[in-house]
Amino acid sequence: MMYLSSILLLAGLLAAAASFFYTLYSIFWNALRIPEKKIKMGLSIGRRIYLTIRNVLLQGKLFKDSSGGIMHALMFWGFVAFAGYSATFFARGIVPSYQLIPAGLFKDVLFLTVDIFALIVIVDVGYAVLRRWVIKVPRYQGYNGFEASFILFLVATLMVTYYALGVLRLDGVSAGITGAIMEGIPASYTPISGFFASLFPGISGSSGLDLYWILYGIHAIDFIVFLAYIPTSKHLHLVAAPLNVLLSKDTKPAQISLIDFEQQKRFGATDIRDFSWKDYMDFYSCTECGRCTYNCPAFLTGKTLSPRDIIWDLRKVVMEEGPKLRHAGIEEKDKILTPVIGEPISEEDLWSCTTCMACVEQCPVMIDHVEKIVDMRRSLVLNQGKAPKETIETYTNMEMYGSPWINDPSTRGDWAKDLNVNILSESQNDDFDILYWVGCVASYDRRNQDIAKSIVKILQKAGVRFAILGSEEKCTGDPAKRTGNEYLAQNLATANIETLNRHKVHKVITGCPHCFNSLKNDYKEMGLEMDVIHHTEFINQLISLGKIDLKALESDDKEKFTYHDSCYLGRYNKIYEEPRTIIKTVTSNFEEMEMNKSKGLCCGAGGGRLWMNENVGTKISHKRMEMADKVNATTVVTACPYCMIMLDDARRVMGKDEKMQISDISEFVASRLVQN
Amino acid sequence: MPLNIIVLIKVIPDLEQIKANASTGEVQTDRIPLRLETLSENAIEAAVQLREKHGGKVFGLIFGKQESAPLMKKAYAMGVDEGTVLTGYGENNPMHTAEVLCQKIRTMQFDLIISGNQSADTYTGLLPGIISSKLNINLLSNALTLSIDQATITVRSSLDRKIQNLSSQLPAIVSVTQETNQPRLPPVMQIMAAGRKQIVTEAAQVADTANVKRISNKAPKSERRKQLFEKTDEGIVAIVKAIKEEIR
Structure with missing residues (x-):
């Protein structure tokens, strides 16, 4: 029995490891060989370490949904501790009497932690079952298939057999035999096992030993199946997600990558080659938790867009077409790869996205859904000229008038004519400190002109020397960029950058967050360095510097x-x-x-x-x-x-x-x- | 059957940006950016769709001024294969425009001519008819749909209150409306390729007959009342009342 168990355990572990690593190889082959999209990655080691500690070890982003987050965090920490036990289990089981972790306080404390966390994990599994099948937390519904239940079953079984083996150890059944896993750990360091042992005292003899080997076998098989199962299921995230966080692109505000129209041959994402290796890591990291979808404004108001499904659909295509391509040869991309737009991802879903980033913000494993959606929009717009009818009209207007609406560009600064404002298109007087970038909406929309006028009033009150561009200002290109028309967006940006440079603008204040983001982040990517401030920041500064004073509201005011x-x-x-x-x-x-x-x-x-x-x-x-x-x-x-x-x-x-x-x-x- | 299609493209000043002198009413059209007439875009789209279905070539023809030439790039981007810009356009004179175009067309092999049914700057709507008569080919006007089978073209033609189906042997001339199709957004590869394509410019060989003279070109006088209704409910009632009074 002794040697047979060692051999079986070793064989099982090797088989599981072989399966595990082969699947990983095929998955990473996909991620490293298929993608053609190049991405820029900053090194930012400090920030990466911070993100990994915060979002992996401390499970930071999971707590954005606190009830689900605590469950996952406890499971995660339990598993980390349990890894110590599992390593000992296999080391000891394969090489009898081998001490993987030397006896001592560290080992004792480790096993104390394991003993406590195993119970927490069991309770946690119960809580997960409750959430999925009894309370029916909406975001899991439709995603409660075999995978979810099987993995919970494996986890629970692993923990239950751990305690059962612990009880038998404390009852003295496993003393001195192969696989006496926790030999030498004082009973006081396994208090939960101790409690269970007090419920089942005096199991001994050969029937006790048979029971031990049965439980031992179940525990081992459970672990082996788990190991082999991980990379083929959504539990691939155990491997991929920590890497994804470490290699996260989110070391700066959300960016949509530039297209080099002179160099690139393919625009946007048509099939799976048009994503980056990082996108593949995103696909592999998704566990279908659904936080993205249940925070998506489109989904919450009855549209069919589901960021989770977008990621999962792309992953399915990768998993299906990746191996085919590997067998046929990487040069067969044109033959093997099929467009992802239409089926499985509908055009309607792509156009429903408001690029609000709620999905990205919520994702615990730092998946970027929005850039992929914009990339697929780019494929439609740049390759096929496809976009909603209204959007195509918007493009025409941006091209003709430098504004998403039909507006005579020469009237852009008209709202400011009687306000004693330096309008650069008329004055060409570059004697100013700050440029107020008005934006199309505040320039032309009647209601929003009041915003522009208010900003002028505040700036004048604070004595700020500012100017506006007037008819020289054009749309920053944000609506074009986010709908996938990168070509138009870059044309507009190039024209604006030329104008800003000509007027030697170093500092810009704007009342529009879309212009703000374009000028501050998108234009920076195109080489324009400016100090860009949103009016909320600027007004706040003016107040704190005492440049403007505000009347406090009367206490009996009914306004809320x-x-x-x-x-x-x-x-x-x-x-x-x-x-x-x-x-x-x-x-x-x-x-x-x-x-x-x-x-x-x-x-x-x-x-x-x-x-x-x-x-x-x-x-x-x-x-x-x-x-x-x-x-x-x-x-x-x-x-x-x-x-x-x-x-x-x-x-x-x-x-x-x-x-x-x-x-x-x-x-x-x-x-x-x-x-x- | 591969088709040789000529599409007549009009370049006009952008009407949204035309200004009138408030006191004299004089319309200023110089230095206004040029654009393709919207219906010309529909004509291009119809031609390109037929080419995509049947094969062949789409040839773009602009009668305009020297400054009109760069606008051919947009036509190329939308799918026009080759183009010529005839320069020498002066005033709106449909007889002359038709003669210039026909003289060029007579030198070309074609199965079909497509144009917009009118243009937003002059609104005569005469050109397709005159060309039809000069070239002695049938005009199928206001086509909502176009289909070709062998050497026969069939269109659903939109008239004031009815829709009729017309068909004719090719060659023929078809005029299209805004309802005919949704002009495509050119794919970026085609935009870039269009930038590299050659645009042939030729001076029109026919002198303007000057049989139409422009006596004046003034904006109609309009006085703005400048009334602003902040409250929706009251505003709607007041505006409806004001419109009713104007109609009377």
């Missing part, structure tokens, strides 16, 4: 304020506190809506959606207004012209215009300036 986070300000550029600080300097009648800050619900306008019809499900902006209504807000403060258009429209359509108003943070401030 809430703040709606712009995605491009918040999740893209991590500006959450400034607008709230500004509001709170004026009033304490402030209440957060549900889904705020990093969980903020999009208004529905990003990713070019402002210029598309929203015909499926409820309108995202309406859902947001319901949230504002729930906290009885009389004023929803925003910091983005896109949000202003969406929410102001929702307010009217929903008949809330009597009791609720939408006010930009600049309007909020400008109307409360102390005149002195």
Whole structure:
């Protein structure tokens, strides 16, 4: 029995390891050989270590959903501790009397931890079963198949047999035999096993030993099956996710990569070769947890878009076509690879995305869904000229008028004509400190011109020497870029960069988070270095420097304020506190809506959606207004012209215009300036 | 059967950017960016779709000015194979325009001519008819759909209150409407390829007959009331009332 068990254990482990590594080889072959998309990766070692400690070891991002997060974190920590036990189990089982971990305090504490965590893991499995099949947490529904139940079964069995073996050890059954795993660990260091042993005292003799070997066998087989099963299932994330976090691109704000139209031959993502190796790591890291989908504004309002399905569908194609390509030869890409758009990923889903980044923000393993969606949009737009009809019209306008709407560009600065503003297209007077980048919406949209006027009022009050570009300003290209028309986006950016350089602009303030993100991040990628500030930041600075004073709200005022986070300000550029600080300097009648800050619900306008019809499900902006209504807000403060258009429209359509108003943070401030 | 299709493309100043002098009413059209007439884009799209289905070649013809030439690039990007820009366009004179185009067309092999049914800058809508008469080929106007079988073209033609099906032997001339199709967004490869393609420019060989003279070109006077209704409900009632009064 002694040697047979050693041989069987070794054979099983080798078979499992062979299967494990072969599957990993084939998976990594896919990731390293198929992708043709090149990506830029910064080194940022410090940041990578930080992210790995925070998001892997401490399971940081999982706690964005605290009830699911605690469950997973305990399971993870339990598994880390249990790895010590498993290593000992196999070492000892294969080489009798071999001490993998030398006896001593470390070993004792390790096994104490194992003994406690094994129980936690069992309770955790129960909790997981409860969440999946009893409470029926929505995001798991439809994803509760064989994989989910089988893995929970394996985990539970591993832990139960651990305790059973522990009980037999404490009862003295396994003393002195091969595989006496925890020999030498004081009984006081395995208190939970001790408790179970007290429930089953005095098992001994040959029947005890038979029981021991049966349990030993089950435990070993369980582990071996688990090991072989990992890379073929969604539990590949055990291997891929920590790597994915370590190799994360998210060491700076969300970026859509540039296309080099002179060099590149393929544009956007048509089939699986058009993704990067990092995208493949994203596919492998997904566990179908569904946090992305259940925070997606499109999904939450009845559209069919599911970021989880996008990732999982792409992974399935990789897993199916990868081995075919490996066998046929890498040069057979044109024959083997099939387009991923249409089937399995529908065009409608791709166009539903608002690029709000809620999915990316929520993903515990740092998957970037949005760039893949934009890449697939690029494939449609740049290769096939396909986009929603309204979007194609928007492109024409951006090309003709430098604005998404049909607007005579010569009238762009007209709103400022009577405001004593230096309009550079007219004055060509470069004697200014800061350029106020107005943006298309605030330049042309009647309602949003009030935002521009408020910003001017604040800047003038604070004595800032500023100018606007007037008719020399063009759309930054954001709506083109996010809808996949990189060609148009780059043309607009090139023209704007030329203008900004000509006027020697070093510092820009803008009231539009989309312009802000383009100027600050997208243009930087194209080589323009400028200090770019959003008006929320700038106004906050002016207040704290005492350049402007605001009238506090009367205490008996009935007004109630809430703040709606712009995605491009918040999740893209991590500006959450400034607008709230500004509001709170004026009033304490402030209440957060549900889904705020990093969980903020999009208004529905990003990713070019402002210029598309929203015909499926409820309108995202309406859902947001319901949230504002729930906290009885009389004023929803925003910091983005896109949000202003969406929410102001929702307010009217929903008949809330009597009791609720939408006010930009600049309007909020400008109307409360102390005149002195 | 591979088709030789000529598509007539009009270049016009962008009407959105045309300004009128408020006091004199004089319209300023110089220095206004040029663009392809929208219906010309529909014509290009129809031609390219037929080429994609039947094979052959799409030949673009612009009668304009020297400055119109770069606009042919957009036509190339949309799928036009070859193009010529005839220069010498002066005033709106459909008889003259037709003569210039026909003289060029007579030197070419073609099965089908496609054009927009009118253009947004002049609105005469005469050109397809005049060309039809000059070349002695049938005109199938206001086509909503176009299909070709052997040497016969069939169109669903949109008239004021009805739709009729017309067919004719090729060669023929077809005019299209905005409803005919959705002009494509050119793929970027084609945009870049279009930039490298040659644009042939030829001076029109026919002198303007000058049988149409422009006496004046003024914007109609319009006085803005500049009334702003902040409240939707009251605003709608007031605006409806104002419109009713104007109609009377």
